[in-house]
Amino acid sequence: MFFILMVFFSTNVYAKNTWIVRDIKLEGLKHVAAKEVFRNLVFNIGSKISKNDIKNSILALFKTKKFENIRVISSSNILIFKLQERPLIQNIFITGNSMIQDTVLKKYLTQLEIDHGFFLNPFHIKIFKKNIRQFYHDHGKYACNIKILSIPHTDHTIDLKIIISEGSLTYLNKIKIFGNDHFSGDKIISLFELNHHNIWWNIFEKNFYSYKKLQQGLKKLKDFYLNQGYFYFKIKQHNIHFSKNKNKVDIIIDIFEGHQYKISRFLIHGSVFNHYNDILNIVNLHNDELYNQEKIYSIVNDIKKLLFQYGYIKSQVILSPQINHRDKTIILNFNIDLQKRYFVRKIYFSGNKITKNFVLQRKMQQSEGEYFNIKKVENGKKKLEKTGYFKHVNVMYNIFSDKLRQIDVIYQVEEQSTGSVNFGLGYGFDSGLSFNSIISQDNLFGSGNNLNTNVTVNKYQKYADLSIGYPYFFSKKTEFNTRIFYSNKKYHLDDEENIFKKTYGIESNLGFRINDTDIVNIGTGYAHNAIKKFYDQKNHTFLKSNTSNSDSLINDANKNNLLNDYTISYSWMHDSLKYLYFPIFGNRTYISAKHTIPGSDNHFYKIIFDKVKYTPLNKKKNFIFLYHVHMGIGHGFKKHRLPFYENFSINNFNNIRGFQSETIGPKTIFDDIISKNCIQKEDNQLCESNRSIGGNAVIISNFELITPIPLINKKYSQFLRSSFFIDVGNIWNTNINNIQDVDSSTFSMLHNLKNTYSSFGVSLQWFSPIGPLVFSYAHPIQKNHDRQLEPFQFNIGKNW
Secondary structure: OOOOEEEEEOHHHHOOOEEEOOEEEEEOOOOOOHHHHHHHOOOOOOOEEEHHHHHHHHHHHHHOOOEEEEEEEEEOOEEEEEEEEOOEEEEEEEEOOOOOOHHHHHHHHHHOOOOOOOEOOHHHHHHHHHHHHHHHHHOOOOOOEEEEEEEEOOOOEEEEEEEEEOOOOOEEEEEEEEOOOOOOHHHHHOOOOOOOOOOHHHOOOOOEOOHHHHHHHHHHHHHHHHOOOEOOOEEEEEEEEEOOOOOEEEEEEEEEOOOEOEEEEEEEEOOOHHHHHHHHHHOOOOOOEEOOHHHHHHHHHHHHHHHHOOOOOOOEEEEEEEEEOOOOEEEEEEEEEOOOOOEEEEEEEEOOOOOOHHHHHOOOOOOOOOEOOHHHHHHHHHHHHHOOOEEEEEEEEEEEEOOOOEEEEEEEEEEOOOEEEEEEEEEEOOOEEEEEEEEEEOOHHHOOOEEEEEEEEOOOEEEEEEEEEEOOOOOOOEEEEEEEEEEEEEEEOOOOEEEEEEEEEEEEEEEEEOOOOEEEEEEEEEEEEEEEEEEOOOOOOOOOOOOOHHHHHHHHOOOOOEEEEEEEEEEEEEEOOOOOOOOOOEEEEEEEEEEEOOOOOOOEEEEEEEEEEEEEOOOOOOOEEEEEEEEEEEEEOOOOOOOHHHOEOOOOOOOOOOEOOOOOOOEEEEOOOOOOOEEEOOOOOOEEEEEEOOEOEEEEEEEEEEEOOOOOOHHHOOOEEEEEEEEEEEEEOOOOOOOOOOOOOEEOOOOOOOOOEEEEEEEEEEEEOOEEEEEEEEEEEEOOOOOOEOOEEEEEOOOO
């Protein structure tokens, strides 16, 4: 569709350059108001005009996109505008689309002004058809067809009927390679995502043809040869042949390999001052090394990054190869021009509506007034990302004055919610109805401080705590955390015996940051424990014993069964994980120790070692090996035992999947085999409690292979993870030497370290709006004789 412009002038008009308009008449208007037409004219009645004024008026009317044709007739200084409007769109009907939802199409149509109340614009129709067709092509549907029919009405309005025939997918039939002498056709075809063979997680998906994928494959092919020394490699041509119905495609690629070239030596040119040795270390090329374009370009980028660290933001590194065709060698010349060195004038922050500027400022390594250092600037970006306050962090640079060599750094952030209010209600076979409430704010009033509260109530426990943290206490390298807590817990031994423990206390620690990844903490704590043993005597007989853990524990307390513990703790943590949630590489190591000090009613120490490491197995970092180990040991001294409430236990962060919660480790043994809360031991009359009371030693290891999720689009990989795992470990009580010497409250132990629990299975992790959710299905390898299994498990918040 095109526009025809016809302007007629009478002979007397052409005889004059200008004239005065006596009147203006409009003909052909349907939906456009006359006022709008007159508003776009560059003259009025009585104006002195020329031919150019009429042309400009016509152009102004066409710019409204409401007219298809305009004719202007002049007679006796009267201008008559004969206007042909474009039809007005009344309704739009869409049929045949399944890949694209109606709402998406209608939104795009509205953006192109193809909607009710708009005048039909043929150019916008072309854009719509072109882009929708390209969408289907990108998704492998080259047989698609898009028709747009106009249904006119008598009032100069139309209905548009958009008919989409999506067609079937166009699959790759074959790829033929010509000109390859040094590499097999299969090797070359494997470089293309269009190859016939699918990786295991997409086994059900055929490879459809896509022009974008083909171009990506051709680039990979060229890079492959250039990285193998074939300096003059080129793709001579590639031809694409569709079948008649476009459901299959054949691709023919003709290449020229050429000869392999080696690097004989390299030279560094330019005034690089005292940076020569650093640059020399970056250019790790050796004589007679095959030419590798990827490696050489990487060297160039590394040189630029190095110079960026010293403020040379406009430095240039130009490669100039000298070719020796006879010897098939190359001399590489690195021509370096440092140009100007820039200072940072100001550091700005934008987008932080809640978080205070000083919170962002204290994360900066780059200082104002110093030479610009890209490494420090990027480290500032990483630190901001690691806070968890921001959804996105971008860095921009603005040269304030080229003459003064000044640059401004702008951090653009997009804030996200840092607080949560969670309430949980559940029911457990042992614990009955359970209520849990967690309120947390990691960026309190935008100050960077954090506040957390936790309340848990069930049959066995009432617990509450309040903690607050100051990441920057009195300097950038110190942090302070404190917590107050209250607990009222019931330890169920059997149907007649229970221990009730009420605890309140406070813990505080001061952290000293050594560097970006390491922090050392020292802390103090106080806990007041009120312990009461309740016994409902019935006609049961018990095994006799000279010792009892629970009795000895109470005997160690004062007459009111009150225990006051004063502790000092020490810890060191190294954290180099990439990303807080769903890390892809790095490790986190945590070592801590805690012991009581004089004045405590108990005398004990505990040591914990925890390490997790992520190792990528490929360049895409979608295959990752995860190793996690958790070890702990605790003992009493001065003839004291480790208090039972300080025992190690299994939790969501250190567990062996596939086994019921709180069933791993030492348990209470008693002789009441009728009790509903115990399991009869094999070949004797002893009964073992359902629930473990923990022990003073623990070793747990988790091995996981993180893999792409089958049949899931790549864009969801940052929210979903799957893995295969093996878990192994146990909890022991090393303070008991004779398992036969027990009574109704004696804690049993497993015989030796060989008696461990282990399992294997699969896991799915989802980073949901409420935090990480973990689903797992496990099968035991080695298990306890009571078979207290739980194959399917679900946890909230676990993220090694």
